[in-house]
Amino acid sequence: MRKYSFLLLVFLLFITTGCGSPKPKLNIVMGLGEAEWKVMREVVFPPFEKLHGVKIEAIQINAADLPGVLETQVKSRKVKIDLFAQDNMQLEYLANRGLVADLTDFKKELPETVVPGLVKAGEFDFRLYFLPFRPIVQITYYNADKFKQYGLEPPRNWSELYLVARIFKQKEGAGKIIFKANGGVPTATQLYEWIISAGGNPLTINDEGCINTLAFLQSLWPYLSPDSIHANADTSNEYLAQDSAYLMQNWPSGLRVIVEQYAKEDIATYPGFAGPSQEAHLIGGEMLGIPKGSKKQELALQFVKYLQSRAVQEKLAAQLGWPSLRTDAYETVPAWMKPHFESVNKAMQSGVFCKEVYYWDDYVKYINEAFADIVIRGKPVKETLDYYHNQLELAKQRV
Template sequence: MSFSVKFAFILFLILCLSGCSAPDESRTLTLTMSLGEQEWKVFREYIFGPFEKRFNVKIQAYQIESGQLATKLEALQVSGKQEIDLFAQDNMSLALLINKDLALDLSEYESQIPEPILSHLITSCKFNNKLMFMPFRPNVQIVYYNSDAFSKYNLEPPKTWDELLEVAKKLKELEGQGRILLKAFGGNPTATQIYEFVLQAGGKPYSFDDAGCIQAFKFLQELWPFVSEESRRAKWDTTNEILARQQAYLAQNWPFGITVLIQEYKLPFIKTYSGWKGPQGEYHVIGGDVFGIPKNSRQKTLALEFIRYIHSQEVQEILLSKLGWPSLREDVYARVPSWQREPFAAVQEALRHGVFRENVAWWPAYAKYISEAFREIVIEKAPVEETLKIYKEKLEKEKSLYDS
């Protein structure tokens, strides 16, 4: 082989290696989220790749549960390390990040948020009038019901507390067992459910024993004898299974059930609507996650580009169609497949009645004690007002541990 041929071959190899090498650390975006297995699969197959190609960047994404993020960020900040460039966090776990000064103020970038993004999602990301987070994934519970069973007994889906109680009584009378599902497993599923009932009664959930709280617990106590026995194990994941097995005919759950029950399980009798209203109106807790950028992020610019990418119509359509996630954007719902139109109309209606829980660092303590109060009052028939006062005192004592 001649010298010129050898030289050309070596030059070709150098160019190929330099052009095909992975991006160095300066072009790596480290992202943390708390996702399920199928959710990670969709992000890795449909979302990360186009962004990496567009910005010549490598995404390193890994799981951190919401309860662990603040501890991780604080440890990195104290040690002077920069490992996380962007995080997604549950919208009920933000107070601790603010209290510990771990998140970057994003106020100067608010004007870059696309206009179709729902305005109340932006408002929920503000603390002390500063935009500390960016919208990522809104979530709201809707009601799923077995339309075949309701048609069989000539029943209409309940739209008020009174109707919910009447339907629960009727189904138990006709079938010999309760068919309405409450989330009585405890923890966050039960606490979120109670939060909505208290709002619907005009109460302030964290007060624990105001008139609205008392009215909500008295109603739940009255309803309990007529609900499904499966309620004791009902939470976000088991609710889908209980509905699919037709062990219950009506239950609240998050929109991921749309994909599971209607698309995967192919259950055409599962129908949806936004829910019922209480004496003071219809209210639904808006859950989900938001984006934040650590104060010591190495890749603030890339992190902001990734947020803008997630906010785009193309990505929002993927998240809705592949995962059944409610969209941040109002202009995405018009493009949903025909089988998703009815359930996502229910999601949109629920979001119109949506409220954000007051962000407190001591939410875990609230969830624990309100669940224990539910067990004693609703299931074990303890006196309502006296029991609520006991657990209010327990919460007040434990709150100081979080505030400090």
């Protein structure tokens, strides 16, 4: 936190004093890693800066800190940030607090090939406040050689998943399918996706879709990999790469770990399997917004248009492995990545977002406790879910 606060202070002092380049500046906030900033500064920014005669000043601010910074600037009418990227689970608050510009008129400028669900995620009360930037979606990884060895196809529904899980355990002596059961947000988000695919509303904890999902997982648990209890987004990649598991659901970032670092050419991907009601794949990532009161809105929108262009999206996909907001941005990616990005594209067509709610932390807590009680400890499904539903309702009242 001290690091972000120091960087923010330097940033605000810099743009307030006007030191540095004499060119007009576009102040952009994003949360990126060092390698990502390198590509932005060396590959993405320069052509735009040259074309528009501007200097892009960029800084990283923690997603949790950004709302407070925006609130201070907007309320004081001293808006210094011209454009920002923010996690999709932090958007509704910014819109409801009146901290962001209404971008509905820009909707007609969005690329024709943009994934439709990404646009919908930026809308609140039928107005567009946020624009697609950096989506991620869960896909399913599997060990193609092991599936072929046992004459199996990747499962397309829960019934097939159950059959595959039983066969692997019978043949290998241990389960080989991972469910992220280590707790916290990874477990909650995977459950969220499964409950949606069962036709439920995850936030109730105890509707029919929730009941069916937890009941199925309880029956599946004996045939899952024993590593599931320690599995999160990072460790799942390791289990698959080391042949401890043969199938998992995870974010596309795992590709660089599994395929590049471990050179696992036998790992394939596909969108995944459907539940009893539908196929649903959880989408996360970041959206772009412009603070209300920014004096450089037009320039910021020009930069957004540039970022969303096919040329820039192709560079981000090829050089950083980012899934694209467009469906036509994968022509220049390395050959080994193309089939995996095809999985990403298809998964996004059935993409769902977690609903942003003020009681999210409480939901994560209670759905994890319900999972542990039912799936791991074998407690009765409906009674247990009813109990945690009531606990969540009490927590919502306290908040």
